[in-house]
Amino acid sequence: MGEKKLKRSLGLWDILMFGIGGIVGAGIYAIIGEAAALGGNMLWLSFIIAATVALLTGLSYAEFVSRFPDSGGSFEYIKQSLGKKPAFFMSIFMVFTGVVAAAAIAISFASYLNRLWDLPAWIIVIGIVALMALFNIFGAKYSSYYNSVATVITLAGLAAVIAVCIPEFGSTDLTKLNDSGWNGVIAGSALIFFSYIGFEDLVKMAEETKNPEKNMPKGVLLSGLAVLVLYVLIAISSVSVLDWQKLSESEGPLAAVIETKLGTAGATGLVVVALFATSKTILSNILGTSRLLYDVARDSEVNWLKKFTTISGIGNAPNYAIIAIALMAIGFGLLGDLKMVASISNIFIFIVFGMVNFSLLIFRYKNRMNNKKAPFHIPLNVNNIPIPTVIALLTILILFGYNLYNLTQGNM
DSSP: TTTTOOOBBOOOOHHHHHHHHHSHHHHHHHHHHHHHHHHHHHHHHHHOOOOOOHHHHHHHHHHHHHHHOTTTTHHHHHHHHHHHHHHHHHHHHHHHHHHHHHHHHHHHHHHHTTTTTOOOOOHHHHHHHHHHHHHHHHHOHHHHHHHHHHHHHHHHHHHHHOOOHHGGTTSSTTTTOOOTHHHHHHHHHHHHHHGGGGGHHHHHGGGBSHHHHHHHHHHHHHHHEEEEEEHHHHHHHHHHHHHHHHHOOSSSSHHHHHHHHHHHHHHHHHHHHHHHHHHHHHHHHHHHHHHHHHHHHHOOOOGGGGGGOBBBBOOOOOHHHHHHHHHHHHHHHHHHOOOHHHHHHHHHHHHHHHHHHHHHHHHHHTTTTTOOOSSSSSEEEEEEEEEEHHHHHHHHHHHHHHHHHHHTTOOO
């Protein structure tokens, strides 16, 4: 039973939906208000900066996944470049990132559901994490079905926000800085980066993807570009309808935006959409992190970890890994405060993204005499060193610094 392999059941469309769904999740609903407090009317530029840095890192993920279509994702890439010990050390950060992100989003889900149905938050956290874990146990294909439906609903909700706000486009000076100036715009980008954790989860689906060497790079980059356009339109829509100060003070920023145009019924509808958005992001985090744990256990010589390599059940999935990740997420969800949990997750995703870029530079340097290129090869190279990856690493370091600034200033 333990020798079974993950089934290749996902096509390009599934991967694209996982990519878009993993990125367009809780972040846009929970963080846009906080980001507006930093970026003001230039919130749209904060989104562009964050998306650009994420896409530059997406290039590194795309090349790595085309070389090593492995369920370990970042763990596998770091292992191939720096060796097993650094990879195992970094896997702690990777697992922690996925678990804490799922916990933060479960807390967010509970706050949204409480607008419609008054239940203790702890019951909601346990219930939603358990339900999304169950989808994972049924297998990647069933997870993909739910993710695709939830992604379509999420995108429809965001499209509705944009549609009702289009008449207001041009009514606000989108080039006006607030008192925080350019520092506020960049600090807003650092905060928004939490929304781009989806890249990390997506590549872990490589062993369950058909023709992953080609489909995975396409999925990573196309989903990132699609989300960039969507986020910028949402940012422009939000500050065009609501003053950025009101947006930053709102409990549910996008619900407040659509309430301005469509009233209470519109706000309630968007809350329902937010429930789908947050739940599918929990699903993606559990799915991706369980695959990471599966791969780490497979490569480890630690006996007790070997249990997580078991592929079993109706979905032919790593069920012990799924259950372990779900239980840890519930633990953090019951203990954590949303802002603090999200801020911690943000720090670790910067660390992981930075290490992936650094690992690609090392891998390329070690193989500079090898003329064999990956199925997806990053362009613009000097002595086999990809310039976009160097820029990605530098910009991540800058945003990481601003993320620490946000923490010390109490902006998160």
